[in-house]
Amino acid sequence: MNGAERGRGQRILEAEELAWVVLRVANRMQARGSTARLVVPRAPEVAYEVGVDLEEDRFLAAEEYLLQRGYVAPADISLTRASYYTITPAGLRWLERGPVTP
16 A cells, blocks of 8 residues: 555545544434434534534535435425434444444
8 A cells, every 4th residue: 555545544534533423423412312313413513522613624524424325314304504414224323333443
């Protein structure tokens, strides 16, 4: 593995870890054990708790990571400008298992 491949692998791992933390925090702060598990990963309180600036590319990438892997699915709620998601069964299993570690 060359340096570029190693760096790319590190960025993917960081994205996965950050996405897991974002989902864990959103689940704890917003879903609060409800059966619907509605969350807004890009909410200011999640960003604050995670310690990442809301507009930072890594934070936006974490939300995309969750969507692409099916850990969250868009919820059909149009109450505000925020994007609501529901945590999928795969997302709940991933929360229990945690991110992959090398």
